[in-house]
Amino acid sequence: MAGQPVIELKALTKKYGDFxxxxxxxxxxxxxxxxxxxxxxxxxxxxxxxxxxxxxEPTSGKALVCGIDATRNPIQVKSRVxxxxxxxGFYDDRTALDNLIYTARLNRIPFREARERALxxxxxxxxxxxxxxxxxxxxxxxxQRLGLADVLIKRPEVIILDxxxxxxxxxxxxxLLALIRELSxxxxxxxxxxxxxxHQVQQICDRVGLFVKGRxxxxxxxxxxxxxxxxxxxxxxxxxxxxxxxxxxxxxxSLEHVVSVERVEADALEGSSYVTARVxxxxxxxxxxxxxxxxxxxxxxxxxxxxxxxDDIYHRYFEGGEVS
Amino acid sequence: MSESGTAKIRGLFGRxxxxxxxxxxxxxxxxxxxxxxxxxxxxxxxxxxxxxxxLAIVTVACIGSVYAAITAxxxxxxxxxxxxxxxxFLHMFTVxxxxxxNFLTFISFLAPLIGIxxxxxxxxxxxxxxxxxxxxxxxxxxxxxxxAKFVAGLQLIAVVVFALGFLVMGLGLYMIGYPPTPEExxxxxxxxxVTVIYVGLxxxxxxxxxxxxxxxxxxxxxxxxxxIFFLVFYGLIVNLIGQATAPSNPNDVGAxxxxxxxxxxxxxxxxxxxxxxxxxxxxxxxxxxLNPFITVEQGYLAIDAPLSxxxxxxxxxxxxxxLIAETIIIFAAxxxxxxxxxxxxxx
Numbered sequence: 001m002a003g004q005p006v007i008e009l010k011a012l013t014k015k016y017g018d019f020x021x022x023x024x025x026x027x028x029x030x031x032x033x034x035x036x037x038x039x040x041x042x043x044x045x046x047x048x049x050x051x052x053x054x055x056x057e058p059t060s061g062k063a064l065v066c067g068i069d070a071t072r073n074p075i076q077v078k079s080r081v082x083x084x085x086x087x088x089g090f091y092d093d094r095t096a097l098d099n100l101i102y103t104a105r106l107n108r109i110p111f112r113e114a115r116e117r118a119l120x121x122x123x124x125x126x127x128x129x130x131x132x133x134x135x136x137x138x139x140x141x142x143x144q145r146l147g148l149a150d151v152l153i154k155r156p157e158v159i160i161l162d163x164x165x166x167x168x169x170x171x172x173x174x175x176l177l178a179l180i181r182e183l184s185x186x187x188x189x190x191x192x193x194x195x196x197x198x199h200q201v202q203q204i205c206d207r208v209g210l211f212v213k214g215r216x217x218x219x220x221x222x223x224x225x226x227x228x229x230x231x232x233x234x235x236x237x238x239x240x241x242x243x244x245x246x247x248x249x250x251x252x253x254s255l256e257h258v259v260s261v262e263r264v265e266a267d268a269l270e271g272s273s274y275v276t277a278r279v280x281x282x283x284x285x286x287x288x289x290x291x292x293x294x295x296x297x298x299x300x301x302x303x304x305x306x307x308x309x310x311d312d313i314y315h316r317y318f319e320g321g322e323v324s
Numbered sequence: 325m326s327e328s329g330t331a332k333i334r335g336l337f338g339r340x341x342x343x344x345x346x347x348x349x350x351x352x353x354x355x356x357x358x359x360x361x362x363x364x365x366x367x368x369x370x371x372x373x374x375x376x377x378x379l380a381i382v383t384v385a386c387i388g389s390v391y392a393a394i395t396a397x398x399x400x401x402x403x404x405x406x407x408x409x410x411x412x413f414l415h416m417f418t419v420x421x422x423x424x425x426n427f428l429t430f431i432s433f434l435a436p437l438i439g440i441x442x443x444x445x446x447x448x449x450x451x452x453x454x455x456x457x458x459x460x461x462x463x464x465x466x467x468x469x470x471x472a473k474f475v476a477g478l479q480l481i482a483v484v485v486f487a488l489g490f491l492v493m494g495l496g497l498y499m500i501g502y503p504p505t506p507e508e509x510x511x512x513x514x515x516x517x518v519t520v521i522y523v524g525l526x527x528x529x530x531x532x533x534x535x536x537x538x539x540x541x542x543x544x545x546x547x548x549x550x551x552i553f554f555l556v557f558y559g560l561i562v563n564l565i566g567q568a569t570a571p572s573n574p575n576d577v578g579a580x581x582x583x584x585x586x587x588x589x590x591x592x593x594x595x596x597x598x599x600x601x602x603x604x605x606x607x608x609x610x611x612x613x614l615n616p617f618i619t620v621e622q623g624y625l626a627i628d629a630p631l632s633x634x635x636x637x638x639x640x641x642x643x644x645x646x647l648i649a650e651t652i653i654i655f656a657a658x659x660x661x662x663x664x665x666x667x668x669x670x671x
Contacts, residue, residue, distance in 0.1 A: 046668060050666070050667075050668070053461055055457075055460060055461065055666070055667055056666045056667075075463045075464075075465065076463070078461055078462060078463040078464075079463035081461075083461040085454060085457045085458060085461070085668075087454050088454055088458060089450075089453040089454020089455040089456075089457075089458060090453075090455065090458075091368075091453075091455060092453070093368075102360070102364060103458070103462060105355065105357070105360040106357045106360055106361070106459065106462040106463070106464055107357075107462060107463060108354045108356070108357065108463075109354075110354055111355075150458070154462070154463075
């Protein structure tokens with residue numbers, strides 16, 4: 001995946017009055033990769049995308065797409081980039097085929113070729129039976145697939161999908177994601193997709209950027225992401241022990257991968273027949289900890305290993321809405 | 325796999341890039357995006373219900389006015405060609421038997437409606453449907469989108485206005501059996517051109533509202549409000565101002581004339597007034613001047629004869645220029661507004 005970045009954002013900033021929608025965003029996306037921009041609603045994902053396409057001007061910073069400045073030469077960028085807005089609209093009183101041909105002709109593709117491409121793309125996204133139907137009769141999932149065909153008809157180098165899976169049923173989502181993945185793998189198209197559905201992002205993205213309140217908090221693949229976000233502390237083991245002493249604590253601390261050890265106030269209602277300790281570590285240490293307790297002759301009442309996953313990331317950053 | 329796929333894509337891009345540069349070399353096979361948009365807009369208009377309804381209203385109005393004119397003409401003079409007044413053919417557009425307004429009145433009344441109906445949802449409906457962001461994210465200039473809307477609308481208006489004008493001419497020719505002279509013909513054509521410009525102004529105004537207001541209903545209402553304002557209230561307001569600012573000494577000729585000129589200026593700010601003056605000057609060749617002040621000498625010395633076509637045209641040249649200027653001002657405002665707007669999917 002190495003090489004020249006296809007999308008380069010350099011300290012991109014967009015302010016609406018006092019409100020900063022995108023704050024000093026720097027990001028490189030490389031040829032052929034699927035990059036997921038993950039963030040809650042209102043995080044500035046769509047604004048970032050608009051700036052990449054030259055549809056809105058950044059307050060400061062630069063967006064280079066395929067080496068072209070999107071703010072200065074939006075036409076050149078837009079002829080290389082396909083953009084699927086989050087709620088894509090079609091001319092409802094026209095057929096699917098007409099809609100695609102129109103887009104193709106706006107890209108200076110002659111009518112005959114536009115028609116051929118439209119037909120083959122409709123087949124590819126599984127809509128060839130509905131080619132002559134008015135788009136007004138389409139279901140949400142069909143519209144989204146038509147949207148993908150619409151994006152591909154100009155044979156783009158990069159496709160940008162804004163919330164492509166919003167409002168589609170699970171089966172539709174699965175098909176759409178498979179289609180996107182196939183495109184990226186077989187044709188080397190660089191894909192940038194924004195979403196607030198972490199599981200979908202997890203399924204198909206090579207790299208993910210976590211975007212909250214206009215700032216990129218972390219960027220990388222899944223394990224990179226949790227390392228960056230939790231400072232290497234990806235696992236937590238809670239131990240319920242018959243007693244707690246300094247020797248035990250020392251020995252636990254001396255283990256490899258341990259980040260911190262702390263005592264948790266036991267639940268008063270349970271009569272405190274044991275002590276609870278929480279060990280935060282960068283690898284799963286549950287077996288070692290259990291063995292250590294045995295060796296020292298400390299009774300082990302309970303052992304609860306937990307792993308930080310994307311769910312925790314989600315809860316920590318999105319649902320709480322707080323950036324700690 | 326990935327390598328060959330990439331190569332395939334590259335190859336296609338090569339072809340596409342060649343296609344992009346081809347029109348400059350003069351192959352001319354690829355329609356520029358602007359004209360693609362114009363074609364689509366035009367097609368959309370023609371096949372829309374709105375257009376059919378509009379056409380029906382205007383056609384009925386035209387046929388009615390022709391009927392009224394012909395009845396009036398046959399009542400007014402029955403007999404030989406010698407008794408026929410000058411410019412008999414033009415009378416078909418300007419006289420009425422009193423049951424219905426004449427053609428010119430109808431047109432000056434309905435023309436704004438055509439413009440408003442064609443333009444009021446041009447931009448905001450695309451915005452709410454989400455098609456605007458899709459079109460704008462294609463490699464087209466943003467202003468081309470607006471220009472295409474205007475050009476397609478104007479084309480449509482030209483077709484409608486000329487079709488109706490020639491329909492009335494043909495109908496009149498058939499009913500009264502009196503052919504127009506070349507001068508009469510050119511006067512009618514010039515009137516139709518002025519009408520197209522006038523409707524174009526209203527089209528622009530409604531385009532402006534469709535950019536400004538997110539709801540199609542608001543923009544339609546704004547257009548209609550302005551239409552009624554200029555048609556009904558503007559004259560009243562000018563009269564009110566006239567009464568309030570009337571010079572205290574009616575014998576002071578200079579003051580009275582300055583006052584009248586001021587009122588004339590106010591009236592002529594209204595595109596409706598400009599159009600009425602321009603169209604009636606073209607259709608009534610006996611109009612020698614649009615200035616309300618003629619000295620006794622001027623009135624006495626003037627030859628009581630109709631103006632030639634060229635002179636009539638000269639008389640209303642400023643009016644046409646003013647109509648076009650107003651159109652350009654409104655278009656510039658729409659342009660600035662549209663270029664500054666941020667286009668997100670459905671707002």
